[in-house]
Amino acid sequence: MSGPAAPALDPLRRVHYAHFYGEPDRSDRPGPAPDGSVVVVGNCQAESLRLLLDPHGRRSVRIPPVFELEPDDVGRLHALLARATTLVVQPIHAGYRGMALGTDQLAAHLPAGGRTVVVPSVRHNALHPAHVVQHPPPGTDPLPVVPYHDLRVVHAALHGGDPVRPVREDGVREVAAASLAELVRREAGTTVAVSDVLRDPHPDQMRTVNHPGNPVLLALAGRAAAAAGLPAPVDPGRPLLASVRAPVEAAVAATWGFARAPEHDHWWLDGVPVVAAEVTEAHLEWYAAHPAETRAVWARHERQAGRLGLAR
Known part of the structure; x- marks a missing residue:
């Protein structure tokens, strides 16, 4: 994947987001096709949605959550969108953290005919009211x-x-x-x-x-897939977004x-x-x-x- 030169990064970050930074990952899997791709942008929930929408990593790449993106990452993300067919994105206000990362700002980089699916960022206090x-x-x-x-x-x-x-x-x-x-x-x-x-x-x-479990993530991913014309997701058989409970x-x-x-x-x-x-x-x-x-x-x-x- 071509794009702007990668900034000086923590080596672990470069490995974790290898395809985003134009490098092969350690699994030796090739990156996704340069077109027909899905880009998922948002907070910590976005990566779980991406895994459900593209479980084999053939149509998407892992990108940092929006609150971790740096100025040097923005051009790379815009270039990725320019080759994509679908943007799945949470509501992000224009000029977020002083960068062109707002929902509409990102959607503007899709090619003609590209589809934008806006999904909610899920927070719910029923189980943890305090x-x-x-x-x-x-x-x-x-x-x-x-x-x-x-x-x-x-x-x-x-x-x-x-x-x-x-x-x-x-x-x-x-x-x-x-x-x-x-x-x-x-x-x-x-x-x-x-x-x-x-x-x-x-x-x-x-x-x-702010960390939904699999039933909520699967429901949200299924609705996003239907809106984008993507295959319906299936349960991965492991808990997603489960680092903290x-x-x-x-x-x-x-x-x-x-x-x-x-x-x-x-x-x-x-x-x-x-x-x-x-x-x-x-x-x-x-x-x-x-x-x-x-x-x-x-x-x-x-x-x-x-x-x-x-x-x-």
């Missing part, structure tokens, strides 16, 4: 262990109280309803939707608030009426269990060292905290 994602400002130490704030722990850091208080059923249901309504709202600007799949919560739907609390399982598996007691990081109390302790230490960032998390998510009965 969890939120908010990255600290650049240059700030990242949240340790896992990048998910628990609003009960944030509340305890700012206002005192029990950082592991059980969630109430009414709070679980109210947060889930608000989360689903927000997804439906965002789907108004997409080609396909998936919110209907999340209306009946079960433990395989979401591994974290958050615990599902007993009160949450009881709310939705499913059995709670023993592994739901822990966080799972790359297949290794981490005791939830260790995460809570590490986060409390981080909040104590970063009071301004902690207040910013609370301010942004105070409405969700209120649904859980957490008062200022």
